[in-house]
Amino acid sequence: MTTTATQPRSSAHPLAGRVAVVTGASSGIGEATARLLAAQGAHVALLARRAERLTDHVAQIEAAGGRALAVPADVADPASLTAAADRVRERLGRVDLVVNNAGLALPDLLGRGAESNWQRMIEVNVTGALAVVTAFTPDLIAAAADRGHADLITISSAAAQTVLPGFAGYAATKAAVSHFSRNLRAELSPHHVRVTTIEPGTIDTELRDHLGDPATSAAVQEAVASLGELPSGTDVAEIIAFAASRPRHVNLSQLSVLPTREA
Numbered sequence: 001m002t003t004t005a006t007q008p009r010s011s012a013h014p015l016a017g018r019v020a021v022v023t024g025a026s027s028g029i030g031e032a033t034a035r036l037l038a039a040q041g042a043h044v045a046l047l048a049r050r051a052e053r054l055t056d057h058v059a060q061i062e063a064a065g066g067r068a069l070a071v072p073a074d075v076a077d078p079a080s081l082t083a084a085a086d087r088v089r090e091r092l093g094r095v096d097l098v099v100n101n102a103g104l105a106l107p108d109l110l111g112r113g114a115e116s117n118w119q120r121m122i123e124v125n126v127t128g129a130l131a132v133v134t135a136f137t138p139d140l141i142a143a144a145a146d147r148g149h150a151d152l153i154t155i156s157s158a159a160a161q162t163v164l165p166g167f168a169g170y171a172a173t174k175a176a177v178s179h180f181s182r183n184l185r186a187e188l189s190p191h192h193v194r195v196t197t198i199e200p201g202t203i204d205t206e207l208r209d210h211l212g213d214p215a216t217s218a219a220v221q222e223a224v225a226s227l228g229e230l231p232s233g234t235d236v237a238e239i240i241a242f243a244a245s246r247p248r249h250v251n252l253s254q255l256s257v258l259p260t261r262e263a
Contacts, residue, residue, distance in 0.1 A: 012040075012041075013040055013041030014040055014041065014241075014245040015037055015040040015041045015042040015097070015241065015244060015245060016040075016041030016042070017041070018037075018041070018042040018043070018096055018097050018244075019042065019043050019044075019045075019088075019092045019093050019094060019095050019096055019097065020034075020037045020042040020043070020044045020045070020095070020096075020097040020098070020099065020244075021044075021045045021047060021088060021095050021097070021098045021099065021136060022034045022037070022044060022045070022046055022047065022099040022101060023047045023048065023073075023075055023098075023099065023100055023101050023102040023128075023132055024047075024048055024075075024101040024102030024103060024155075025046035025047055025048050025054065025057065025101070026046075026048035026049070026050040026053040026054055026057070027048075027050075027053065027205065028203070028205030028233045029101055029155060029200070029203065029205060029233040029236045029237065030046075030048065030099070030101040030102070030233075031046075031053075031057055031233065032232070032233035032234040032236070032237040033099050033101065033233075033236070033237040033240050033241070034046045034057060034061070034068065035057070035060075035061060035066075035237070036234065036237040036238065036240075036241050037097070037099075037237075037240075037241060037244075038061045038064075038066030038067065038068050039064065039066060040241055040245070042097065043067045043068070043069075043092045043093070044061070044066070044067070044068045044069070045068070045069045045071050045084075045087075045088040045091075045092060045095075046058060046068060046069065046070055046071065047071045047072075047073045047075075047084055047102070048072070048073070048102065049072065049073070049074050050072075051070065051072035054070035054071070054072060055070050057070070058070045067092075069087075069088065069091050069092055071084045071087055071088060075102045075124060075128030075129070075131055075132055076123045076124050076127065076128050076131070077131075078131045078134070078135075081131050081132060081134075081135040082135060084135070085135040085136060085139070089139070094139050094142060094143050095136050095139040095140065095143065096139070096140060096143035096144070096147060096150040096151070097150065097151045097153075097244055098132065098133075098136045098140065098151070098152050098153065099153045099155070099240060100129055100132045100133065100152065100153065100154040100155065101154075101155040102124060102128055102129075102132070103124060103125045103128075103129075103155065103157075103173075103174075103177075104120070104121060104124050104125065105121075105157075105167060105170045106120060106121055106167075106169070106170065107166050107167060108121075108166070108167065108168055108169040108170070109166050114169065117169060118169040121169050121170055121173045122169075122173060125170075125173035125174065125176075125177060126173050126176050126177060126180075129154065129177050129180065130180070133152070133184065136152075137152070137188070137193075140152055140188070140191075140193045141188070141191045141193060144191055144192040144193050145191070145192075148192060148248045149192045149193070149194055149248040150192070150193045150194070151193070151194050151195075151196065151243070151244045152184065152188065152193055152194070152195045152196070153195075153196045153197075153198065153240055153243060153244065154177060154178075154180075154181040154184075154195070154196070154197050154198070155198050155200065155236075156174045156177045156178040156181065156197050156198065156199045157170070157171075157174040157177075157199055157200060157201075158199045158200060158201040158256060158257075158258060158262075159171040159174045159175075160174040160175040160177065160178040160199055161175075161178075161199065161256075174199075177197075178197050178199060178254075181195055181196075181197040182195075182197065182253075182254070185251075185253055189251070192248070194243075194246075194251040195251070195253065196243045196251065196252050196253060196254070196255065197253065197254045197255070198236065198239060198240065198243075198254075198255045198256075198257060199254070199255070199256045199257070200231070200236055200256075200257045200258075201231075201256070201257065201258035201259060201262045202224055202227055202230055202258075202259055202262055203230060203231050203232070203233065203235075203236060203257070204230040204231065204232050204233070205232075205233050226261075227259045227261045227262055228259070228260075228261050229259070229260075230259050231257055231258075231259060235257070236257055239255060239257060243255070
């Protein structure tokens with residue numbers, strides 16, 4: 001098994017010596033996070049279903065001097081995640097930073113495919129989040145025992161805290177994810193695993209480009225346009241990297257990231 005040698009940290013590389021996994025890393029927040037963590041010195045495994053995109057991202061990270069690994073995997077398939085975790089350990093070593101980011105948002109107005117969309121979001125957003133935790137928590141606990149701390153960072157949504165007409169299933173799954181993460185913190189903090197929940201509002205990513213229903217998509221795009229400039233995936237990635245680089249006794253447990261004009 002390849003292991004990562006401990007490297008001295010610097011202000012330019014605050015995550016040197018760390019091994020990170022980012023799910024949903026083919027685009028958006030996940031892609032930006034993988035790039036930034038690698039730029040700050042971490043060795044990063046990019047997990048997502050779109051293998052070709054992962055390969056391209058890894059090539060660009062390595063061209064910039066980072067180290068990364070493309071691991072095609074589906075968070076809704078526990079066997080796929082188990083195989084992915086084994087491959088990461090073999091190639092990069094034991095994981096001490098997990099960004100549990102994979103998710104999807106689908107409209108669920110009654111009479112417009114609500115049932116199938118609800119089921120798919122539960123599979124990915126809730127069951128998938130649990131599967132990621134199940135696959136990598138043993139690494140996090142063991143890493144924390146050795147180095148003093150490890151990090152589990154979950155990307156939920158501001159929808160977890162509000163009413164979102166037409167997206168009740170999405171809001172419900174994200175509420176479940178946020179509460180799951182809060183409970184995980186109580187369970188894992190005695191092991192020095194820091195648990196952080198980040199709840200972004202409207203972010204400039206491709207997530208809303210996959211809504212399916214044209215009428216819903218048009219309404220969403222109109223609402224988004226009224227907000228003006230949006231935070232980017234990189235803006236959220238910077239907050240993730242900041243949380244992971246805090247001193248071991250500091251846990252930023254829950255953070256919201258909203259456009260300035262979003263209520």
